[in-house]
Amino acid sequence: MIKGMKFWVMMVCAVVALQQIKAQPIVIESPDKRISVTVIVNAQQQLQYSVKYAGKTVLQPSALGIIREDADFNTAVKLLSSTSQAAVKERYNMLTAKKSQVDYTAGRRILTVQNAKGEKMNIVFQVSNDGVAFRYEFPGSSADIKKIMEEKTSFHFVEGTRAWLQPKTEAQSGWEHTNPSYEAHYMMDIKTGTPAPGKNGWVYPAMFYYDSTWMLITEAALGRTYCGTSLQQFSDSNEYKINFPEDPEKYTNGILFPQSTLPWQTPWRIIAIGSLKTIAESTLGTDMAIPTKATDMSFIKPGRASWSWINSKDNFIVYDEQKKYIDYAADMHWEYCLIDVNWDTKIGYDKIKELAAYAATKNVGLLLWYNSAGDWNTVKYTPKGKLLTHEDRVKEFALLQQMGIKGIKTDFFAGDGQSMINYYQDILEDAAQYHLLVNFHGATLPRGWQRTYPNLMTTEAVYGYEMITFNQKDADVAPAHMVMSAFARNAFDPMDFTPVNLYKIPRINRKTTSAFELATSVIFLSGIQHFAESPEGMAQMSAPVKKFMQDVPANWDDVVFLDGYPGKSYAVARRSGRKWYVAAVNADTAVKQFIINFSFLPSTRNGLMIYTKDDGQVSTAAYTASGMLQTVFMIKPNDGIVMEFD
Secondary structure, three states: OHHHHHHHHHHHHHHHHHHHHHHOOEEEEOOOOOEEEEEEEOOOOOEEEEEEEOOEEEEEEEEOOEEEOOOEEOOOOEEEEEOOOEEEEEEEEOOOOOOOEEEEEEEEEEEEEEOOOOOEEEEEEEEEOOEEEEEEEEEEEEEEEEEEEEEOOEEEEOOOOEEEEOEOOOOOOOHHHOOOOOOOOOEEEEEOOOOOOOOOOEOOOEEEEEOOEEEEEEEEOOOOOOOOOEEOOOOHHHEEEEEOOOOOOOOOOOOOOOEEEEEEEOOEEEEEEEOHHHHHHOOHHHHOOOOOOOOOOOOOOOEEEEEOHHHHOHHHOOHHHHHHHHHHHHHOOOOEEEEOOOHHHHOOHHHHHHHHHHHHHOOOEEEEEEEOOOOOOOOOOOOEOOOOOHHHHHHHHHHHHHHOOOEEEEEOOOOOOHHHHHHHHHHHHHHHHOOOEEEEOOOOOOOOHHHHOOOEEEEOOOOOHHHHHHOHHHHHOHHHHHHHHHHOOOOOOOOOOOOOOOOOEOOEOOOOOHHHHHHHHHHOOOOEEEOOOOHHHHOOOOHHHHHHHHHOOOOOOEEEEEEEEOOOEEEEEEEEOOEEEEEEEEOOOOOEEEEEEOOOOOOOEEEEEEEEOOOOOEEEEEEEEOOOOEEEEEEOOOEEEEEEEO
């Protein structure tokens, strides 16, 4: 009898606990308790979450939910259960990020919900000191294909929030139908609720500010069972909703919207939250990425590269010019030289092999350009049609490996449909088998792929330096655009902006000083940094400037954000080995006062500072700093400084 009473008491307690779950909000907190997420089922039986930072609401009740072709997890939803909050801890290493060793700690809860038909879905929340991440999971096992028609996730900002956003261009628009390629200027410091210029919405990362708190929205762990997403064009009442890609954004006859068998996990929705320092030092974009797939790491070597096309364009992809740029890379102690479009017809495979052998004698590796091909663009550049199938890639990559080629730059993709997302990953996986590094251009945001596939060195997905070389109007706004790109586009993923022109750009009046340009070699993160300066331009520089460009690292061990504001200024310290580098740029219209705290230095260090003199010339000076020192630097508009400490 007593055993029976215990059983009934336990059952009653379980029922009470379940009723409490249904009635009470579920709260997930960061380890430092400054960020809290609250999840409820509202009066309309829909899931919502809200976010507080330091006790202040920064996201109002926002939607959660998925509508599948066969199941609705958006309406008539019940919250069945929630796990207790548990700690998540992970340490991992990166070659192409702001830190070489990363420690991630978060609080985690898994919520199980049920729809009107009794079907279940999990929502996993992880809250760290630098932000919130959540994803949907469909448990079970089924060989039947399930299709997601709409993701109802939203981000509902408080009235008065400001936004820094990049429009997503319309599919099949632009030169030779090559959009969307995440190449547009940011609309900066706009009111939330402002519609995007086009129906394709806004790309990630999307930056927001409310009452001294910054937020940066992106996604990660984009595997093979989902499309890339963005934010919708319209955000009524400051509520931004998930946007799926337009119909042309897919591989030929391929899948557009998400579909998969079960079990199934969606990508992580990420909201980095805190000060600008928190955002700039955050690693959430790789913390939530799919961990590195087993691969031979011996060939994966970050570096710097010379690149003729940025200055001399199509007509100089010829043997002698490329040999000159190989010699240039060797003289600069850079690891690579990139040979761009039409090399297969203007130089030829046999002569490229000859150049690769010559480059190897100078410790320079060759990188070759490819057209992604397919019917999604009308670009005539070649090689084209070489990478479309696994069989094509195996044949081409085996040949490149035999020729001594170190990597490829693949250009002009179609967007974010699931089949196109799979095409990117097909290239990465097949390239790794033949020890080839990869650089995507005319491409989507990598969303943490550099962790999953370490041979992904960099990706464009930015309105980069080539646009500055094309027309004056882009050069005129380049300083602010560069700073904005550092804060948003380059926050988590490597960015092939192709920076640093020190002397001059043909036919263009460059607005930045050479010191500003030098600083971008430290500010911008890219596994291979393709520099925009020519051999002739570098010959005009002083010996200390040239040596700085010979020595500046391509990968980093640590980061300390120092100062800045989106679109206006940026100052950062980065460490490579024992050396620290400091870079600061001012893109504003007035002189900027930078207060640099050198507390990151473990001891007194002697170094070199490169700056612009009053006469506009670049100059150098010895500089000594220690962790006890705080210094004020006054930097003019479109100017910058760099420092290097042994």
